[in-house]
Amino acid sequence: MKKILLTASIAALMTSTAMAATIGVSVARFDDNGLTVMRNGMTEHAKTIDGLDLQVEDATDDVAKQLDQINNFVASGVDAIIINAVDTNATEAMSRAAADAGVPLVYVNRQPINMDSLPENQAFVASNEIESGTLAAFRMCQDLRAQGKSGGARAYMLMGQLSNQAAVQRSKDFEDVIGMDMCNFITLIDKQTAEWSRDKAQDLMTNWISSGEEFDAVFGNNDEMAIGAIQAMKAAGISMDDVVVGGVDATQDALVAMKAGEMDVTVFQDLAGQGAGSIDTALKLANGEEVDQTVFIPFKLVTPENIDDFL
Amino acid sequence: MADSQDGIGGLVFDKSKRTWPNEINVFVALILIIVIFEALGAMIMGQSFLFDSKDRFDSVFNEARLKIIILQVSIIGIIALGVTQVIITGGIDLSSGSVVGVTAMIAMSFAQVSEVNGIPNPKAVFGPGLMDLPILVPILVGLGCGLFAGLVNGFMVAYTKIPPFIATLGMMVSARGAAKWWTSGRPVSFPTEEYASIGAGMMPVIIFVTLAILFYFVMKYTVYGKHTYAIGSNEDAARMSGINVTRHKVLVYSIAGMLAGISAIVLTSKNLTAQSGMGIIYELDAIAMAVIGGVSLSGGRGSIVGTVIGALIFGVIISGFTFLRLDAYYQEMVKGGIIVGAVVLDQWRQRRAAARV
Numbered sequence: 001m002k003k004i005l006l007t008a009s010i011a012a013l014m015t016s017t018a019m020a021a022t023i024g025v026s027v028a029r030f031d032d033n034g035l036t037v038m039r040n041g042m043t044e045h046a047k048t049i050d051g052l053d054l055q056v057e058d059a060t061d062d063v064a065k066q067l068d069q070i071n072n073f074v075a076s077g078v079d080a081i082i083i084n085a086v087d088t089n090a091t092e093a094m095s096r097a098a099a100d101a102g103v104p105l106v107y108v109n110r111q112p113i114n115m116d117s118l119p120e121n122q123a124f125v126a127s128n129e130i131e132s133g134t135l136a137a138f139r140m141c142q143d144l145r146a147q148g149k150s151g152g153a154r155a156y157m158l159m160g161q162l163s164n165q166a167a168v169q170r171s172k173d174f175e176d177v178i179g180m181d182m183c184n185f186i187t188l189i190d191k192q193t194a195e196w197s198r199d200k201a202q203d204l205m206t207n208w209i210s211s212g213e214e215f216d217a218v219f220g221n222n223d224e225m226a227i228g229a230i231q232a233m234k235a236a237g238i239s240m241d242d243v244v245v246g247g248v249d250a251t252q253d254a255l256v257a258m259k260a261g262e263m264d265v266t267v268f269q270d271l272a273g274q275g276a277g278s279i280d281t282a283l284k285l286a287n288g289e290e291v292d293q294t295v296f297i298p299f300k301l302v303t304p305e306n307i308d309d310f311l
Numbered sequence: 312m313a314d315s316q317d318g319i320g321g322l323v324f325d326k327s328k329r330t331w332p333n334e335i336n337v338f339v340a341l342i343l344i345i346v347i348f349e350a351l352g353a354m355i356m357g358q359s360f361l362f363d364s365k366d367r368f369d370s371v372f373n374e375a376r377l378k379i380i381i382l383q384v385s386i387i388g389i390i391a392l393g394v395t396q397v398i399i400t401g402g403i404d405l406s407s408g409s410v411v412g413v414t415a416m417i418a419m420s421f422a423q424v425s426e427v428n429g430i431p432n433p434k435a436v437f438g439p440g441l442m443d444l445p446i447l448v449p450i451l452v453g454l455g456c457g458l459f460a461g462l463v464n465g466f467m468v469a470y471t472k473i474p475p476f477i478a479t480l481g482m483m484v485s486a487r488g489a490a491k492w493w494t495s496g497r498p499v500s501f502p503t504e505e506y507a508s509i510g511a512g513m514m515p516v517i518i519f520v521t522l523a524i525l526f527y528f529v530m531k532y533t534v535y536g537k538h539t540y541a542i543g544s545n546e547d548a549a550r551m552s553g554i555n556v557t558r559h560k561v562l563v564y565s566i567a568g569m570l571a572g573i574s575a576i577v578l579t580s581k582n583l584t585a586q587s588g589m590g591i592i593y594e595l596d597a598i599a600m601a602v603i604g605g606v607s608l609s610g611g612r613g614s615i616v617g618t619v620i621g622a623l624i625f626g627v628i629i630s631g632f633t634f635l636r637l638d639a640y641y642q643e644m645v646k647g648g649i650i651v652g653a654v655v656l657d658q659w660r661q662r663r664a665a666a667r668v
Contacts, residue, residue, distance in 0.1 A: 031587035198582045210379050
């Protein structure tokens with residue numbers, strides 16, 4: 001009798017521990033709006049999965065700290081690691097650390113530089129930044145044509161932190177689009193970085209306005225900077241009907257600005273979807289299943305026509 | 312009848328040995344930098360930096376540029392006024408930026424408007440009962456936050472005697488954590504119209520200049536000001552002459568904390584949002600403004616006027632780079648060089664002046 005009870009209880013314990021999994025997550029920064037949406041998407045999704053223990057750490061924009069966090073996760077015996085890279089050029093070392101320890105690794109939201117040569121049990125879930133800038137720039141080009149400015153239009157570009165691949169790629173997308181035959185009536189007057197910040201963007205735009213150059217369009221690598229530029233233009237008495245303003249992210253603030261007719265274009269990045277997708281992929285890798293090593297979640301263009309889908 | 316030049320005991324006032332106030336040095340540096348940008352502007356851009364070469368304004372100056380030069384440094388300038396006083400007492404405050412961050416989040420949560428363009432506020436932190444509050448509430452909350460942080464800093468420095476660097480470093484880290492914790496990193500936006508008017512237009516400049524004038528008089532003509540310099544020059548002598556050093560230090564750090572709180576209110580009002588990452592590096596910029604303005608990190612020397620000129624130098628540099636369309640990569644490198652250069656210039660002139668005496 002005792003033996004039966006003993007084996008039954010051990011079996012029960014084993015099944016419950018077999019269900020439980022721990023995933024260690026390192027997010028580049030906790031105080032970035034977009035990444036907060038992603039992080040919250042992850043924690044929400046994790047709640048719906050039985051027995052999943054999610055441990056989320058803040059890498060505070062420190063590359064070295066992030067590598068330490070990986071080593072800490074490995075030491076505490078997690079089943080999988082999810083990394084939102086601080087610096088997408090430093091991912092080789094991170095991949096190697098995880099591969100050496102035999103722990104599955106999933107990169108989320110920021111494209112690792114070793115994307116095409118990831119080890120067997122590693123994957124990458126994000127959106128392709130080539131889409132984001134291109135969608136926004138293309139639509140801005142169409143809007144300018146519709147305004148009758150195909151004879152010549154001038155634009156300013158506010159860039160994000162230049163150490164982020166997203167900033168570099170989105171800026172390149174914009175310049176590629178205005179280099180195409182269809183859109184080369186647009187000239188870029190100047191491009192400067194406002195470090196993703198609304199306040200810096202506001203001051204930068206005010207500086208540009210003070211130089212007295214005529215302009216027709218403003219593109220911000222993210223919504224925060226586009227909103228800052230809008231605030232500056234409004235303070236200077238420039239009508240938002242005369243300027244085409246574009247951003248990326250489709251944050252709540254941006255959607256409100258679009259409803260008010262101030263912002264013309266933005267692009268929705270399904271960050272919560274990326275977060276949830278990365279958890280599912282990590283669990284599959286931890287269970288030894290086959291996965292697609294690169295999963296791209298598409299960006300969606302948001303304009304006054306389809307804004308209600310996103311509110 | 313004694314000649315007006317004869318003093319007591321045969322001392323004579325020698326006019327040739329008159330020394331300039333230190334602020335002149337900084338002012339000269341400011342003029343020098345402006346001249347350099349004008350020259351570069353004429354050579355590279357064919358335009359003037361400060362003057363209205365395109366005749367867009369009524370006056371001879373490019374009014375828009377003059378305005379943005381001071382507007383973009385006003386918010387950090389407010390912090391610099393407090394940091395100046397702290398450094399003059401021989402201490403330092405590394406927490407200003409983080410205090411701005413946490414104050415921004417908390418104060419903005421009390422300044423929420425209930426309806427945005429007809430839809431309920433999507434960013435509301437508290438329930439409907441705490442929206443559309445009178446403007447005094449978020450202002451007092453913000454001041455209270457800054458004051459609290461300053462008090463903690465002051466008590467730690469004055470009573471536990473740990474170095475101000477460490478005490479304020481601890482506050483810097485903790486306050487930033489608190490800023491992120493408040494709404495789990497989510498930004499807070501959409502304040503009421505009244506709150507938005509605090510930082511609208513040139514208000515940040517008006518607030519900065521008013522506070523600068525206030526603290527100029529405080530530092531120069533009140534007992535508080537004199538005690539601040541005394542503690543910085545020689546703390547032991549100050550204590551022995553009856554100054555309550557502990558209480559004064561708590562006061563100085565509290566004022567610095569409150570000024571950081573005011574800065575946060577103006578910042579969130581200007582941007583109509585509060586983000587947990589606001590204020591990063593502000594403390595270093597504020598310290599740089601003070602140091603360029605002639606404040607000595609060993610204490611006892613410096614002035615509000617110098618700090619204001621230091622702030623203007625920052626503003627000129629930022630606008631100058633954008634004016635010249637200088638590549639973003641070069642800007643930070645050159646800015647560091649200018650900061651060091653301005654301080655070297657100031658030190659050299661002071662040594663020359665001391666040698667002449």
